Amino acid sequence: MTSLSIFRYLWLYYVLGQFNILYVRTDWPALNTSNIQLLSLLYDTPDGSSPSITYVHSLAMFKSAIILAAQHNITIEGEFIGWQSVTTDGDIMHGLRSTCHTTSKSNIVGIVGPYLSRESLVIAPFAASIGIPVISHASTDPTLSDRTAYPTFYRTIPADDTAALAIGQLFIRFNWTSCIVIYQNDAFGEGFEQAISDVFDNYNLTITETIIFNIATLSIQGDLKSLLINNPSRIVLLWTQPDYTTLILHSALDSGVLGPSYTWILSADIELNSFDPQWYPSLIGMLTMEAVVGNIINAPINTTLLNDAYNIWQMYELETFPGSANVDYTALFAFDATWTLIQALVQLCSNVSTNNSSSCILFTNDTFCFDKQFLNTDNLLNIINSNTFLGVSGPIQFSATTTDRVNGTYFILKNVQSASNNLQYVPVMSWSNSQNWALYTSTSVILWPGNTLTLPSDSASASGVTFRIAIYEVTPFTIVTQTTDSFGNITTTYTGYMPDLINYLQTNMSFIPQIILVPSNNTYDDLIYAIADGMYDMVVADVTVTSTRREIVDFSASIFDDSLRIIIREAPSINIDWLAFLKPFSRTLWLTILATVIYASILIFLIERPYNEALQDRSVISASAMSTWYSMATIMACAPDFNVTTAAGRLLTIGLYILSLILLAAYTANLASDLTIQKSQTVVSGIDDIKNGKIPFSRIGILVGSAMEDYYLQEVSSGSRNFYPLTSVTEAYDKLLNGVIDASFMDIGPLEYATTHSYCNLTLVGADFDASAFGIVYQKDWIYAKELDVNLLSLREQGVLDDLRAKWFEGGDCSQTDDSGTAMTVESLGGLFLTFGVISILSLLLFVWLKRSIIKDYFKSRKRGRSLVITPNTLKEEHSQVTVAE
Numbered sequence: 001m002t003s004l005s006i007f008r009y010l011w012l013y014y015v016l017g018q019f020n021i022l023y024v025r026t027d028w029p030a031l032n033t034s035n036i037q038l039l040s041l042l043y044d045t046p047d048g049s050s051p052s053i054t055y056v057h058s059l060a061m062f063k064s065a066i067i068l069a070a071q072h073n074i075t076i077e078g079e080f081i082g083w084q085s086v087t088t089d090g091d092i093m094h095g096l097r098s099t100c101h102t103t104s105k106s107n108i109v110g111i112v113g114p115y116l117s118r119e120s121l122v123i124a125p126f127a128a129s130i131g132i133p134v135i136s137h138a139s140t141d142p143t144l145s146d147r148t149a150y151p152t153f154y155r156t157i158p159a160d161d162t163a164a165l166a167i168g169q170l171f172i173r174f175n176w177t178s179c180i181v182i183y184q185n186d187a188f189g190e191g192f193e194q195a196i197s198d199v200f201d202n203y204n205l206t207i208t209e210t211i212i213f214n215i216a217t218l219s220i221q222g223d224l225k226s227l228l229i230n231n232p233s234r235i236v237l238l239w240t241q242p243d244y245t246t247l248i249l250h251s252a253l254d255s256g257v258l259g260p261s262y263t264w265i266l267s268a269d270i271e272l273n274s275f276d277p278q279w280y281p282s283l284i285g286m287l288t289m290e291a292v293v294g295n296i297i298n299a300p301i302n303t304t305l306l307n308d309a310y311n312i313w314q315m316y317e318l319e320t321f322p323g324s325a326n327v328d329y330t331a332l333f334a335f336d337a338t339w340t341l342i343q344a345l346v347q348l349c350s351n352v353s354t355n356n357s358s359s360c361i362l363f364t365n366d367t368f369c370f371d372k373q374f375l376n377t378d379n380l381l382n383i384i385n386s387n388t389f390l391g392v393s394g395p396i397q398f399s400a401t402t403t404d405r406v407n408g409t410y411f412i413l414k415n416v417q418s419a420s421n422n423l424q425y426v427p428v429m430s431w432s433n434s435q436n437w438a439l440y441t442s443t444s445v446i447l448w449p450g451n452t453l454t455l456p457s458d459s460a461s462a463s464g465v466t467f468r469i470a471i472y473e474v475t476p477f478t479i480v481t482q483t484t485d486s487f488g489n490i491t492t493t494y495t496g497y498m499p500d501l502i503n504y505l506q507t508n509m510s511f512i513p514q515i516i517l518v519p520s521n522n523t524y525d526d527l528i529y530a531i532a533d534g535m536y537d538m539v540v541a542d543v544t545v546t547s548t549r550r551e552i553v554d555f556s557a558s559i560f561d562d563s564l565r566i567i568i569r570e571a572p573s574i575n576i577d578w579l580a581f582l583k584p585f586s587r588t589l590w591l592t593i594l595a596t597v598i599y600a601s602i603l604i605f606l607i608e609r610p611y612n613e614a615l616q617d618r619s620v621i622s623a624s625a626m627s628t629w630y631s632m633a634t635i636m637a638c639a640p641d642f643n644v645t646t647a648a649g650r651l652l653t654i655g656l657y658i659l660s661l662i663l664l665a666a667y668t669a670n671l672a673s674d675l676t677i678q679k680s681q682t683v684v685s686g687i688d689d690i691k692n693g694k695i696p697f698s699r700i701g702i703l704v705g706s707a708m709e710d711y712y713l714q715e716v717s718s719g720s721r722n723f724y725p726l727t728s729v730t731e732a733y734d735k736l737l738n739g740v741i742d743a744s745f746m747d748i749g750p751l752e753y754a755t756t757h758s759y760c761n762l763t764l765v766g767a768d769f770d771a772s773a774f775g776i777v778y779q780k781d782w783i784y785a786k787e788l789d790v791n792l793l794s795l796r797e798q799g800v801l802d803d804l805r806a807k808w809f810e811g812g813d814c815s816q817t818d819d820s821g822t823a824m825t826v827e828s829l830g831g832l833f834l835t836f837g838v839i840s841i842l843s844l845l846l847f848v849w850l851k852r853s854i855i856k857d858y859f860k861s862r863k864r865g866r867s868l869v870i871t872p873n874t875l876k877e878e879h880s881q882v883t884v885a886e
Contacts, residue, residue, distance in 0.1 A: 034082030260450025523705025756812030
């Protein structure tokens with residue numbers, strides 16, 4: 001190189017350095033002296049210690065395409081096509097300024113790049129304003145597909161709306177329904193976020209969280225660990241540039257939100273050797289999905305063109321050539337972008353030469369980039385839109401309606417797996433615009449996070465997670481027992497319905513329980529606010545599900561079907577009233593009835609005796625008794641032994657029937673009423689008595705901060721706290737026994753247990769009311785809620801909850817009678833049976849009296865030493881004799 005050339009080079013380097021342009025100086029042949037040039041805009045990581053692989057490979061393939069054209073003697077108006085290359089740093093103003101400067105000084109007829117979507121959103125309109133085509137090899141923002149907005153823009157890499165479609169189909173294949181999306185806050189990230197949202201909406205999938213990576217501060221907006229741990233999904237889509245991806249993964253490793261609990265899907269490969277080997281187990285199972293070239297999935301490509309390009313690369317820069325199997329895919333897209341421009345320029349100039357036009361490459365003479373215009377834009381674009389050829393990435397074809405290539409879209413899914421104390425990417429699945437996801441080879445196996453072959457769930461799993469579980473001492477839901485060993489060590493054990501339920505859930509869900517006994521001075525409402533404040537993960541206790549509480553926290557499916565019941569002191573023993581059956585009528589009425597019977601008997605005797613055979617052959621006393629019997633039997637609706645024969649007797653009988661009808665109905669009604677009143681000797685018989693103020697409200701005990709208090713305020717006192725406040729269930733029992741309160745109502749479970757096991761002198765009255773349910777309490781949008789509910793429903797279907805209820809609530813040592821029933825007791829009608837007993841004794845004495853002669857004869861015969869056989873005929877004859885005697 002001459003001294004003049006060196007001076008020119010240094011001067012050019014200095015000038016371009018002022019515009020933040022960095023030219024890579026290699027041993028490639030210098031073609032930048034040509035009057036017809038292509039410009040590459042390639043991104044490299046700012047402040048990197050060495051150029052990135054993507055940058056080096058893309059630049060090499062860009063140059064190889066131009067040199068290959070020269071080797072094929074492809075010229076434009078007798079000149080070889082030259083190149084200019086600008087390295088961008090992600091700052092769109094830097095990139096625009098560099099592009100403006102280069103196009104002002106050189107005849108740039110096409111641009112390969114930019115790499116970044118945010119750069120393309122600026123460079124594409126600029127190129128359209130000066131009339132030159134831009135073909136990007138890496139910009140994937142879906143908004144760039146708009147041909148109207150970007151008339152001179154093309155790209156050889158698939159757009160992210162196609163990538164989003166492939167991801168949606170991948171989720172369907174794996175039966176995943178949700179994910180978290182992390183994206184960078186620029187056109188690349190935001191475009192993908194919109195595209196994946198649209199696809200998920202179409203497939204009825206859910207994005208549970210979108211997390212932004214700020215490319216200015218190089219940090220996640222928010223706490224990554226908190227955002228992921230508290231999210232119900234365990235699939236993470238990370239759509240960022242490779243250099244940002246590495247930063248985010250390091251942060252995720254530090255926060256413990258990678259494998260095995262989370263499955264990450266990346267938008268591109270990253271260098272795995274940048275991670276410490278201690279993190280390798282957490283990285284295993286990650287997936288990367290990136291656009292690839294056709295031969296990766298056995299689709300056709302131009303191997304001749306590819307091999308020629310590789311030969312040129314190795315000829316001029318062997319040290320950077322990684323081998324044909326390891327060339328970055330974007331470099332191949334860059335080659336096809338360059339070759340598309342070369343082919344179009346050749347055809348353009350061929351057409352111009354045929355038409356005898358002056359020149360195919362014409363620019364205005366303006367030196368300012370925004371004023372300089374390429375004069376053959378339409379013809380060049382028409383050629384690009386109509387050209388079709390087989391490139392190194394697959395078939396290349398564009399159209400006038402979109403900026404995307406018509407076909408040749410391929411994606412591959414790679415899996416991070418271990419290999420010889422290292423990590424490697426293993427292709428496992430492939431996708432194309434003509435075929436859905438399929439295994440890469442018949443033997444491809446995906447190794448999932450945790451080094452397992454089992455497909456992970458997309459939802460959070462409680463397995464291995466430590467839960468802070470609050471319990472509340474209420475017998476028999478939770479029974480606390482403390483034992484002291486011989487060394488004075490105190491051991492606390494928890495038994496009861498709730499600890500058993502926790503054990504069942506732990507067995508099924510494999511979580512780690514951290515049991516916390518809540519102090520007894522805490523109310524149930526305190527537990528609700530403790531969950532809302534994050535003090536506990538769950539409360540497993542007799543907490544009633546209410547609408548007010550649901551506004552603060554969430555509840556699981558029912559763990560115990562509940563209702564309220566009234567508890568009072570046992571009613572005193574009922575004193576037996578032997579004449580209780582006479583109380584329906586007053587003494588005066590009974591005497592009146594007796595007088596009526598006697599009066600009717602006299603009338604029957606006077607009216608019927610002269611004409612009625614049943615009364616004629618009897619003595620006055622016997623006929624009077626028969627008349628009395630007739631009157632009494634008629635009034636009591638019984639059939640007497642004879643019928644009246646006279647009209648007057650029948651008329652009198654009608655009167656007796658009328659008396660019978662009314663008296664029996666009145667007696668029955670009054671007796672039922674008296675027996676009911678006698679039976680209901682408790683202070684209240686149900687919730688209606690409490691509402692109606694049958695006992696003073698100040699003598700009704702209500703548990704403060706409970707669902708019972710809410711019910712009382714809403715249904716009984718209209719918001720007035722005029723009850724006797726209680727702080728615990730056991731206090732309610734003690735206050736009832738001490739006579740401080742007369743009644744209380746609480747959840748039926750503890751009350752049934754107490755009245756059958758411990759407090760035998762307390763009883764339940766009335767029917768159940770305010771049916772409800774107990775549920776496990778947790779924070780709103782708790783990520784393990786679905787898994788918990790599924791397991792609770794499974795336990796209910798298996799009958800486990802019924803078994804627990806039978807185990808802890810049935811049985812007991814107390815003999816209880818349910819006062820809510822309608823059965824009558826013996827005591828209530830004891831006098832009636834006593835009266836019957838007296839009458840039966842009197843009838844027996846009467847029988848003996850009437851058979852006195854036979855009895856006397858029997859004893860006389862026994863005395864004389866001979867037996868007298870008493871037969872029915874003998875009794876009948878004796879009875880006839882007695883009757884005649886009467």
